[in-house]
Amino acid sequence: MVIFVPMTEEAVDCATGAAGEGSAESLISPSSRSASTSMGAVELVALEEGPATGVEGWSSCNFARLLRLQRKKSRGSERGGVVCHRQVYQRGRKRDEATRRGWKYGGGQLVAWKRHHQNMCKLFLPFTSSYDFVNAEKHTQLDSLLLSQTIAGHYLPFIDSPQKLASEATLLLSLLPHPDPLPTPPLPKSLNYLTNPISPQENLAKALSSRGTNNHWVVYSSELDPVAHAIYPSASRAFNHSCAPNAIPVYIYGDDHQGPKMQVRALERLEKGDEVTVPYIDPAQPYKVRQDVLMMTYGFVCRCPRCSIDQTLQTKIPRSPDSTSAFVALYPELIRLVFGDFPIPFEGLVELPSLHTRPLPDHLLLLKVDSHLPYLSGRFRDASHDQDHIIANETGNALLALYLTIYPPAYPVVGHHLLEMTKASWNHYLQVFAPDISSAPARDVLIRANVCLKLAEELIPTSQSTGDVLVDGAWESRAAVEMKMLRDLLDAEGR
Known part of the structure; x- marks a missing residue:
């Protein structure tokens, strides 16, 4: 959990790097600042984190948009029902902010090609036309694409070097797996050997898949539209959920081609010792829906103050x-x-x-x-x-x-x-x-x-x-x- 500490110089010194390092209680990192508004002085929680090294692919907006784009055949952005990364970023095509800053300017396409395009683009045409993929649920299709990209971008380059592979995998595999994980989603045939339990990689795909569902975050645009899924390990380790949160993650797009940064901002005045909580889902959803989604996705029953009240009102x-x-x-x-x-x-x-x-x-x-x-x-x-x-x-x-x-x-x-x-x-x-x-x-x-x-x-x-x-x-x-x-x-x- 994260415990709020006002940003004195002493707190800054001891807070550096504390958030999300596996401790039971993490301090706020030193980029915290205050903003005086008519709503009262609000402390902005300082955690600011980019998509994790090794799992940046999970934050790529092209995959989150892939399933939606497949329905837009009239736009000419697919071949045989398949959308390739490169087609999403064609010149003249309308882009959301993540693609506009990260791809149109400064060589983002070259970065992506070196990281995963060269490994994945040739795999998608046969894979997304396969029986297993076409007949899977939509959320399973998305999981397949996200997992495939993560492996291609951050694990395949080190697959013949177990020592380097272990280093790359450490960050994501340090997260808690779902208590009742779903089966590993289908993967392109060339990646199926990673699901072999006797492989040297110890079933890497299964290990990654079991940690994706309950550790991913939905990335929103400034218009509050969902644009992607991402994994931010420090935030996943540090922040507990509440349907009555006192902080919220916002997503900042820069020009460094590294994906959106998460910045956690306070929603109210925080006192020393307060736990900082964020919403994993929309608090406006009905009580039963919230409970079902949290159990299915994250594996826990929410007993926050809001849910305690709503539970007593159900009858x-x-x-x-x-x-x-x-x-x-x-x-x-x-x-x-x-x-x-x-x-x-x-x-x-x-x-x-x-x-x-x-x-x-x-x-x-x-x-x-x-x-x-x-x-x-x-x-x-x-x-x-x-x-x-x-x-x-x-x-x-x-x-x-x-x-x-x-x-x-x-x-x-x-x-x-x-x-x-x-x-x-x-x-x-x-x-x-x-x-x-x-x-x-x-x-x-x-x-x-x-x-x-x-x-x-x-x-x-x-x-x-x-x-x-x-x-x-x-x-x-x-x-x-x-x-x-x-x-x-x-x-x-x-x-």
């Missing part, structure tokens, strides 16, 4: 209603619970309340049925898209309140929702009131937009994040570009 949660109007009728009460008597335009709101570790009152438990959150988020999205301003405002308020009963206030989903609320409010003002701001309703809409944007600016990290938009020769996150544009527009209206 009280009603069945899903026949009509969604039953949900809507509870939204005013939910908003009052979260924001009290604060006026809906949110004028003067500088800090979001934290209710994610408190149980909902019994009369609001209908809002915890599995179908409710997808309904509400979809209703807000559709209303915003269709310019149904009244519904967008009402559902936006309710969704914000619901998120604050699920996530810590500084959780990225909350910040991005506030940005969406800002855009909805600006569109409302522009289409209904502009350029006249003299009426009370117009002022309320602008107040709401300003408050939501200010909170979003505090919560959404914009530095060192994945870039999605090219601005003045530099890549910036789409959220950062949108926030700057909205800030300029709102400031202009206020003058």
Whole structure:
């Protein structure tokens, strides 16, 4: 586990290299820093780690995207149902940030060719057309590709040198295997000898496979879209899971072609002695889904404060209603619970309340049925898209309140929702009131937009994040570009 220690000079000296070195309690590494925001002084947890040497292949976005790309035959990116790495990065093809920075500039393709292309590309056409691969579950197909790339990139070069192979394998094999691992996924025939239990490599594929499922992390873009899977051994050893986390991993893409770095950031003020916990899965998933996924993927039962509360509520949660109007009728009460008597335009709101570790009152438990959150988020999205301003405002308020009963206030989903609320409010003002701001309703809409944007600016990290938009020769996150544009527009209206 990781225990938080404020970054005094003495703590920095003793913390160097401590995280993830196998000790029962690891200190925060010395790159920790403080950030004062309107949400309070938040310590940023310092662990910053690139994909592990020897398992970088598990973090490559091309494999995570491979199965999705196979469905896009009209784009000409596959041959016989197979997508090769090299085809993903053709000139002119739209790239996500991981490929754009790591491949388009600075020779990333050459690095990848030397590491694994020369070993793997010739294997994929027959392998991905084979009976075993085609008839496997999608997650098994992904496991096959990830495992194959890891072996090709980091183990085949040393396969005739057991001493070097042992050194390469040590880092990943030091992680705990899944307590009940699935069978080793199918591999290209040329790699099958690695599954032979009497081989000198002692069934390397099985050993790697048993550690992949419960030690991988889903890598997200700045837009919170999953783009890859990666293994970060220090983080896997150091951070325990909680559905009510006080920290969260974010992923930083650089220009060093080494894959995205994980940076673990605090979600709240941490005190000396606090254990730093992160979410392995989305805390918004229903209790039973969370428990099933954590057991199947990681092999444990979660007993965090959030799950302890949710477990006691399971028998009280009603069945899903026949009509969604039953949900809507509870939204005013939910908003009052979260924001009290604060006026809906949110004028003067500088800090979001934290209710994610408190149980909902019994009369609001209908809002915890599995179908409710997808309904509400979809209703807000559709209303915003269709310019149904009244519904967008009402559902936006309710969704914000619901998120604050699920996530810590500084959780990225909350910040991005506030940005969406800002855009909805600006569109409302522009289409209904502009350029006249003299009426009370117009002022309320602008107040709401300003408050939501200010909170979003505090919560959404914009530095060192994945870039999605090219601005003045530099890549910036789409959220950062949108926030700057909205800030300029709102400031202009206020003058």
